[in-house]
Each structure stands twice: as C-alpha cells, then as structure tokens.
Amino acid sequence: MTTLEPAIRSARADHDHNSGSDGGPDGGGAGGASRLHRSVLDLAMVPTGTSSHDALGDTTALAQRAEQLGYERFWVAEHHNMATVASTSPPVLMAHLAASTSRIRIGSGGVMLPNHPALVVAEQFAMLEALHPGRIDLGVGRAPGTDPATAAALRRTPGALGAEDFPNELIDVMGLLGDSRRDRGAWDRFRATPHLATSPQVVLLGSSAFSAQLAGMLGLRYAFAHHFDVGTAIGTLDALELYRESFRPSAALDEPYTIVTAGVLAAATTKQAEFLAGPARLAMLALRTGRRMSLLSPEEAAEQPDLELATSMPSNRIVGDADVVNEALGALAEGTGADELMISTMTHGLAERLTTLEIVAEHWARRPAA
Numbered sequence: 001m002t003t004l005e006p007a008i009r010s011a012r013a014d015h016d017h018n019s020g021s022d023g024g025p026d027g028g029g030a031g032g033a034s035r036l037h038r039s040v041l042d043l044a045m046v047p048t049g050t051s052s053h054d055a056l057g058d059t060t061a062l063a064q065r066a067e068q069l070g071y072e073r074f075w076v077a078e079h080h081n082m083a084t085v086a087s088t089s090p091p092v093l094m095a096h097l098a099a100s101t102s103r104i105r106i107g108s109g110g111v112m113l114p115n116h117p118a119l120v121v122a123e124q125f126a127m128l129e130a131l132h133p134g135r136i137d138l139g140v141g142r143a144p145g146t147d148p149a150t151a152a153a154l155r156r157t158p159g160a161l162g163a164e165d166f167p168n169e170l171i172d173v174m175g176l177l178g179d180s181r182r183d184r185g186a187w188d189r190f191r192a193t194p195h196l197a198t199s200p201q202v203v204l205l206g207s208s209a210f211s212a213q214l215a216g217m218l219g220l221r222y223a224f225a226h227h228f229d230v231g232t233a234i235g236t237l238d239a240l241e242l243y244r245e246s247f248r249p250s251a252a253l254d255e256p257y258t259i260v261t262a263g264v265l266a267a268a269t270t271k272q273a274e275f276l277a278g279p280a281r282l283a284m285l286a287l288r289t290g291r292r293m294s295l296l297s298p299e300e301a302a303e304q305p306d307l308e309l310a311t312s313m314p315s316n317r318i319v320g321d322a323d324v325v326n327e328a329l330g331a332l333a334e335g336t337g338a339d340e341l342m343i344s345t346m347t348h349g350l351a352e353r354l355t356t357l358e359i360v361a362e363h364w365a366r367r368p369a370a
Contacts, residue, residue: 043085059086067102078141098131111138118172129198138200142166170214177202179251218252220253221252222240226261260340264319266320274311345357
C-alpha cells in the first residue's frame with residue numbers, strides 16, 4: 001500500500017465524507033441496493049466482411065436496445081491500431097450514443113489515462129456531462145489499450161505520462177471535475193468547463209491489486225475486468241477483497257461499489273451458443289499466442305483447425321442457453337458480491353449480441369428483489 005500513499009495521502013485528510021455521495025446508479029450504496037444492477041460493455045468490433053461504419057452502427061443499435069431492456073449503463077472501450085476494433089475514441093462515440101438514447105448512462109470502459117493529458121480528459125467529460133447531465137460515466141484505466149509503439153505515438157514522447165504518474169493524473173482529472181482531494185492541484189490553474197453544474201460519475205477500472213487499492217483508498221467505484229478471460233476467478237476475488245479492505249468513504253461514495261464485467265454469449269440452445277462462440281474463442285487463442293486474428297463468421301470459425309484447441313483453453317467466458325447463462329451469472333454475482341454485472345459479448349453478428357442482452361434481461365425481470 002505504501003507505493004500509493006504519496007499520491008493520495010492528502011485525499012484522506014480533512015475530507016467531507018458525505019457531500020455529494022450518491023451510492024449506486026439509482027442512489028443506493030452497496031449495502032442498501034435492492035437489486036443487482038446490470039450493464040453492457042461494447043468494443044465496436046469489426047468482423048470480417050464489415051466496415052467501421054457498420055461496427056459503429058451496430059454499437060448504436062445495441063445501446064438503444066440495452067436502454068429499452070432496462071440496462072443501467074452502456075460503456076465503450078478505448079483501443080488503438082487494431083483492425084478488429086472501431087472504438088478508438090470513447091468521448092466521440094459516447095457523444096453519439098448519448099444523443100441516440102435518452103435514459104441509459106453512457107460511459108467509457110475506459111479512457112486509458114496515460115494516453116491523454118488530464119485537462120483534455122476533464123474537458124471532454126465535462127462537455128459530455130453538460131450535454132447529457134446525470135448520464136455520463138468516466139471509467140478510467142491505466143493500461144495503454146494498444147501496443148507499445150502505438151502508445152508512444154499517442155503520448156508523443158516515450159517518457160510522457162508513464163503509468164507511474166497515474167494516481168496523480170487521476171486526482172487531477174477528479175479535481176478538474178469538481179472532486180478535489182488535495183489542497184492544491186491542476187484545478188487551481190485550469191477549468192474543465194466555464195461552469196460545472198454536475199459532474200460525471202468516476203469509476204476506476206482494473207485487473208490488478210494496484211487498481212483495487214487505489215480505487216478503495218480514493219473511495220471510488222471499482223470495475224474489475226473479469227471479461228479479460230484468464231480462465232479463473234481467483235484474481236477477481238482477490239482484487240475485490242483488497243478493494244473492500246482498502247475502501248475509505250469519500251465525497252463520491254459512502255460504501256464500496258463493485259462492477260464485475262463478464263464475457264457472455266446466450267442463445268436458444270447451448271449447442272447454438274457454442275457454435276456462435278467459435279470466433280471469439282479463436283480470437284482469444286490468437287491473443288494469448290501473440291498473434292492477431294480477424295473476427296471470423298461462425299461458419300468460418302468452425303472450419304479452423306485451431307478451434308478445438310481454442311475451445312479447450314481455460315476460460316471464464318459464460319456460454320449457453322438461458323438456464324446455463326443465468327445460473328452462471330447468478331453464481332458470479334454471489335461469489336464476488338458484485339453490486340453490478342456488466343455484460344460483454346464478442347460475436348460476429350449484431351443479432352447474437354442483441355439476443356444475449358434480451359435473454360439476460362428477461363431473467364432479470366423475473367428475479368425477486370434482494
């Protein structure tokens with residue numbers, strides 16, 4: 001814990017723990033939530049035979065359907081220089097999605113802060129919040145979201161905004177958005193917007209002990225990247241326990257609030273779901289073996305000689321019919337104590353993603369209140 005202390009020591013001192021605290025998405029803290037919230041994470045994938053225009057149109061349709069189905073949030077990721085991902089600029093895509101919907105919270109899952117100056121991020125999200133008050137989430141991550149060469153090009157100089165600067169940069173962004181945690185900071189010299197009436201909700205993303213500690217010590221919501229699919233839940237459980245142990249109430253949050261992302265694909269039958277999951281399984285195999293692979297169609301994936309190997313890899317991806325998927329999601333929620341599950345579906349077609357959201361939402365509609 002000592003490595004984080006210099007950056008956030010003053011965040012603990014003389015701080016009003018109750019001002020502006022709003023708990024979960026509907027105003028309840030983790031301890032008082034009446035139900036398990038559900039949300040969506042999307043990467044705007046570009047499958048074979050399609051374009052970025054198609055991918056972004058599909059993401060828009062998915063966000064609109066998620067809103068109709070009652071999902072709490074819809075987040076888009078930041079990735080660069082990847083042939084299969086069209087989501088390169090979350091704030092730009094978020095502006096379009098927020099204008100294309102009316103209720104659902106729109107957020108970044110996340111903005112990779114080392115790639116951007118704190119003032120730029122604060123200005124972008126202050127403007128989004130001004131355009132769509134009460135609907136904007138700033139999910140912040142520490143990884144580059146790309147390869148080292150591309151990260152260096154984004155940062156302009158090799159030493160600019162290294163990961164070791166992340167806690168201070170995060171505190172600067174928060175201060176510029178109205179949540180100052182130190183006596184002095186960037187907010188003393190700069191303004192993210194001429195008049196900040198409301199602020200976006202800040203969520204720290206991560207897949208490590210570092211991010212869990214930092215989120216807890218700053219009293220922020222924490223989203224763990226369980227959908228990274230490393231094949232085990234042990235890292236997820238360890239990180240969430242560390243977050244809760246480290247948590248200090250803040251102006252943003254009274255009690256710990258955890259979001260667990262999950263890779264999910266639901267279909268009418270488990271056999272069909274496994275068939276549709278082939279492209280994502282091959283893509284994950286390629287990633288783990290240091291290769292790049294296009295997101296194939298299920299028919300193309302079924303012909304690939306590596307599919308059997310890809311299917312046999314340890315995985316925490318949830319694939320199956322409605323009973324299989326919802327039983328697994330229930331077990332994940334119970335095992336992690338998550339306040340919110342965020343569904344991420346990697347498939348070749350929009351129809352499979354829509355079906356997944358519909359099956360999960362239908363189960364949630366039948367769940368008794370906790």
